[in-house]
Amino acid sequence: MQRRDFMALGAATLASGLTAATAADTVPEPRATHPEMLTQKPLAFDPKKLDGISEKMIVSHHDNNYAGAVKRSRAIEEKIAALNSSVNPFELGALKREQMVALNSMILHEYYFDALGTAGAMESKLKRMLELSFRTVGEWENEFKKTALSLGGGSGWVLLVYNARIKRLENVWSWDHMHGLWDSKIILALDMYEHSYQMDFGANAKGYIDAFFKNINWDVVNARIGAIA
Ligand SMILES: [Fe+2]
Structure with a gap:
């Protein structure tokens, strides 16, 4: 059967x-299986x-x-x-x-x-929401980066999310693709698995995190925030 x-x-x-x-x-x-949905998306930016x-x-x-x-x-x-x-x-x-x-x-x-490819700048809606959630944009960035650093040498993600239950942004420590704050919309995701940085940065996780921030496509991030009512 x-x-x-x-x-x-x-x-x-x-x-x-x-x-x-x-x-x-x-x-x-x-329900049927939908293998056609499980297809690879190309990079949306020039990797060079x-x-x-x-x-x-x-x-x-x-x-x-x-x-x-x-x-x-x-x-x-x-x-x-x-x-x-x-x-x-x-x-x-x-x-x-x-x-x-x-x-x-x-x-x-x-x-x-x-959300990679360097474009745009952080818009006012995101700024306002970060300030309401973390006091200042700087405090958000500091917490996000330190959470990422805590995963250096390990495996996991740091996610900036908007959570509908607590109605604010939160930085989420997410291990092994398995942890999440349910009922959240992902705004920014940083891969902290070693495969994401070891080739260029060795054990220098901080160098990778700083490089990630230099390459954010803020137009994409702003659009994700814009989709939240
Ligand atoms: Fe990865």
Whole structure:
């Protein structure tokens, strides 16, 4: 039995109390896989023109680490879709964990790359929101950079997010693609995995963080803030 049949069967049985055999044909189709959505986005800037970040490193990061996350996401989705009803919960659980890691890695990398390329400047709405949330833009930047530095030599992300529950911006420490402040919109994402800086900076995480700030595309960041009501 294919997974979709298995899911349909379970949903029908729960909903109606009918036996599995009679319910199978009466329920709607479950969700399909969408491998066409799991495709790699190209870099939106000229990788030769970053300031202090080499073309070799950024292209390698994009074509190997990010592309790998996209491929893993697709492979895991296909694997889960092909499961049958005899799958053990721990086998499914392991795949679901890997699915979350791969999908989050793909998404976070897209926020990271999309906001690189040096353009524009911080606009008033973002400034105002940073001041309301952190007192000053400088205090936000200091906290963001120090949170990033705390991940140097480790693995994780620093995210500036707008959270709808607490209605303010917050810097989020995000480890292994897995941590997040739920109900948040990502405004800026900084990759602190070693693959994102070791080629150019070695162990100098601070040098990488400073270079990242020099290369921010503020037009993209402003647009993300602009989309928040
Ligand atoms: Fe990365």
